[in-house]
Amino acid sequence: MLKSLTPFRQLARLYGSVLSATAALNRQQDTLTQLQQVVLQSRVEARGANSDATMLSAQIADRLADIAKRLNTVAAPLHIEGNRNIGHTWQDSAQLLASLRSELARTMPDNIALQGWNSYAQCDEDGIIRACLERIKGRTEMSGTFIEIGCGNGLENNTHQLLLDGYRGGWLDGNPRNIAFIAEQLGSLKSDHLLVTEAFVAKETVRPLVAQFREHLGTADIDFFSFDLDGNDLHLMPLALQEIAPKIICVEYNGKFPPPTNLAMAYVGDHQWAEDDYYGATLQAWVNLFQGKYTLVSCNLSGVNAFFVRDDLVESFKIYPVDQLYQPCRYWLVGNNGHRASMKWLKQKLAPLQ
Known part of the structure; x- marks a missing residue:
């Protein structure tokens, strides 16, 4: 749906x-x-x-x-966008990404987005996530865990690759068809390495849902937390952070509005997107929310996801101004990395661990 x-x-x-x-x-x-x-x-x-x-x-x-x-x-x-042909191939997207990275290397040579690539993410998030985790390994003990709220059907999300790399985690999505697909493909919604839950996340439910994953994983010190909901994200994040203390957080931002525009949609418990520009929160709004706790270190090149690192670990990154790190929406970069995605590698990976 x-x-x-x-x-x-x-x-x-x-x-x-x-x-x-x-x-x-x-x-x-x-x-x-x-x-x-x-x-x-x-x-x-x-x-x-x-x-x-x-x-x-x-x-x-x-x-x-x-x-x-x-x-x-x-x-x-x-x-x-005028003369940009959206019938391009994935090779065309790769060329566009290469051009953007070239400019990024010139202006922000230590921006973690330069290390982006994708296997199951929408654009370049898989590489950014791996690079962020590598940067903090020398500064803290890693728990090898993640939580992804808004995991979709598992074929396109931010943590499928982490499971293949040996991480343990939790997936949550509100679409019963997505959860049914995962169950069919993997044969189970619960193992030591992956707990999958179907639920609609609201102010009343976000804390117990996150707590469920924390208890399953046996730690509140989550390495990576991906939070991608229906537009109420900014209002629900502070509640989620009462249950866990993730080292790295990835959130979706409304890329239409560059900093310093500070906007967030009003909370509506049963919000459904009207297919217009009224959704989520701007990058500046997220920066303001996290001030004193998490610091923005990068945005991915499709202009959708922002990456924040806990302040006690942020010395591993060069911090650029928010207006430099901001990336506008580039929907044409939504990745096609070649062959159609499947759950077969993940099923093979998890089978001996069930």
Whole structure:
């Protein structure tokens, strides 16, 4: 159900669908040509047939012509932000990312976003997360744990890769179809290495839900906490942090508004995104919320996720001004890293640990 997805995930999924449809249509140009030839041939044959057959053939030919017209229309180049073709391949996205990283290296050579890449994340979050964890290892004892609130169906999130790397964690999502898919693919929703929960997160439920993961993992000293909900994130985060003390936090921000704009949507317990710009909180709002506890160290290059490090560990990072670290929304960078994602590697990884 789209309404259970966060705004960016809805846009990302819609965008990915357009990419897939456009790529498929581009691969079917020969089929389209053949279809048009069938239309012409059908009309020719209709002229020499009896009256009933003529009418039927003409109807079929007209229907085929209509289908061909629709295919041809959909297959036309699609654009986003003026002249940017959204029918590009994943190689095009890689080139765009390389260009952005080149500029980043020039202006902020120690920005952790330079080490971004993706395996199961939307864009470059997997690499950023790994780099952040590597930076703090020498300063603190690692628990090898994570919690991800808003895990989706497990094929595209921030912590799938951590499980493959041997971390233990918890996944939560409010969409029953997502949880059913995970159960089907993995065969279980609970093991020592992964606890999966279906729940809608609100002010009344966030603390006990986070506490459930803390108890399962046996520690409040969580290494990585990903928090990506339905827009109420800024209001719920302080409650979640009453139960755990994560070293690194990843949150979604509303990239439409650069710093110092400080905006956060009003809390609505049953909020559903209206597919407009009213969702979540700006980067500045998150910085202000975390002041004195967590420090912003990077934003990913698609302009969606911000990474904060606990202040007692932040010396491992070079801190740049908020307005420099801010990245605007770049939905066309939503990653396609080649082959279709599956849960097979994770099932193999977890099987001996069940």
